[in-house]
Amino acid sequence: MAYAATAGGVKLAAPAAPGVLALQRALVWLVGxxxxxxxxxxxxxxxxxxxxxxxxxxxxxRLRLVLMPMVLMLVLLNVGYTISAIPLYDQPEVVSWIATSWYMAVTVVFFAMVTSEDTAARLDMLRRGLVVGAMIASLLAVAGYFHLVPGGNDLLTLYGRARGTFKDPNVLGAFLILPALFALQSVVSDKLGKAIRNVFAFGIMSLAILLAFSRAAWGGLVLTSAFMLALMVLTSRTNAQRSRIVIMAIVAAVLGLALIAVLLSFDATAEMFKQRASFDQSYDEGRFGRFGRHILGAEMALDLPFGIGPLQFHRYFPEDTHNSYLNAFMSGGWLSGVCYPALVFTTVIMGFRHVFVRVPWQRAYLAVFSAFVGTVGESFVIDTDHWRHFWMMLGAMWGMIAAAQAYKIRADETSSA
Known part of the structure; x- marks a missing residue:
């Protein structure tokens, strides 16, 4: 697909030869x-x-100056982890955890730098890649759940929950939210043919999320979809666009409820749904339940400037933290504990400030921002700090914000010329 080099007289593409641009965009698709x-x-x-x-x-x-605060916070975050892990370097799993954390930081910087230039085209290729990958994962997850793949039940499911090409059903569900939002955007905004194709894509991804039986993913899909659609209505240029978004959103909601009703007609699915939908899970309740651990862990963190080191929380409590912000304090001490939420919520605040900025990639921005905010909320009840797609979204947010600032400057210069 060809991409315009300019929009509104403002140059968008990075200054590179056409062949180089094509290679770069193809690689972005491949990563997605x-x-x-x-x-x-x-x-x-x-x-x-x-x-x-x-x-x-x-x-x-190119590393833009506006990205330097992000780089600084990432470095300090991982320095905290590295220092706190010094007494534990004889444990291979801790060394691997530290290496993974530094790797995730590098990917954030990479995605920020990549999306800060040639932004519209690269975001479109990232979107396409994510949707293709999500469809593969979703189809395999659904096929595995319904035993449509000979011998694939153990590989594609876990404890009766669909996991597809992921190790954990919870991560499958969380990963699918962003590509599902991309598909939903097409359903409510694009021409009939493309919208119909994306109805199928959105339906398959939603089905996979349902069969993953992840409460966080269920709530995340509903809330992020509603949030994104609300932003799309607020940023639409015409009443006709707003009306279509509202009508198609209602249709999608009705179809979603119908899909749930069909699934609940299967006894095994209905039983698992009832079990997972309950809010009184045994591992959530009590002094050492999920939320009890959060309180006790926070009290410990106040007395431990260097934390307890990565992967050590389960030595003090029955399970892991299941809270990324608490985990930053426990794994990296006060330095990481301050830098992690500072990085995350600075991104959220800057993201809100750029929601209404008119840029050619505004639609993609709304989807990424909505999915990112959803994951930020999810991080209060799940350990998301090593989720690849979370760091990808964080980097993309900074890249899009940097690109938006450059776009506004160029637009102002062009209009005043």
């Missing part, structure tokens, strides 16, 4: 598509990201 296959190590995502990083640095990649 490979993000859905992570049940093997090293995963295709790691390989694709490494390949893309090398190629982009070889063909031109």
């Amino acid at each position: 598509a490979s993000g859905a296959i992570v049940f093997i190590e090293p995963s295709p995502y790691e390989i694709a990201t490494l390949l893309a990083t090398v190629a982009f640095f070889a063909t031109g990649l």
Whole structure:
């Protein structure tokens, strides 16, 4: 697909030869598509990201000044982790955890730098790749759940829950939210043919999320969809666009309820749904339940400037933290505990400030921002700090914000010329 180099007289594409731009965009697509296959190590995502990083640095990649606060917070965050882990370096799993954290930080910077230039085209390729990868993961998850793949039940499901190409059903559900939002945007905004294709895509992804039986993913899909659609209505240019979004959103909601009703007609599915939908899970309640651990862990964190080190929380409590903000304090001490929420909520605040900025990639921005905010909320009840797609979204947010600021400057210069 060809992309315009200008929009409104403002240059958008990075200054590179057409062949180089095509290669860069193809690599962005590959990274997006490979993000859905992570049940093997090293995963295709790691390989694709490494390949893309090398190629982009070889063909031109620029670190904008506006990205430096993000880089500083990432470095301090991981310095905290590294210092707190010093007494634990004889444990291979801790060394691996630290290396993964630094790797995630590098991917954030990579995505920020990539999306800060040639933004509209690269975001579109990332969107396409994510949707393709999500469809592969979703189809395999659904097929595995309904035993449509011979011998694939153990690989594609876990404890009766669909997991597809992921190790954990919870991560499958969380990953699918952003591509599902991209598909939903097409359903409510694009021409009939493309909208119908994306109805199918959104339906398959929603079905996979339902069959993953992740309460956080269920709530995340509903809330982020509503949030994104509300932002789309507020940022639409015409009443006709607003009306279509509202009508199609209602139709999608009705179809979603119908899908749930059909699924609940299966006894095994209905029983699992009833079990997972309950708010009084045994691991959530009591002094050492999920929320009890949060309180006790927070009290410990106040007395431990260097924390207890990565992967040590379960030595003090029955389970892990299941709270990324608390985990930052426990794994990296006060330094990481302050830097992690500072990085996350600075991104959220800056994200809100740029919601109404008119840029060619505004639609993609609303989807990424909505999914990111959903994951930020989810981080209060789940450990999301090593989710690849979370760091990808964080980097993309900073890249889009940097690009929006540059776009406004160029637009002002063009209009005043």
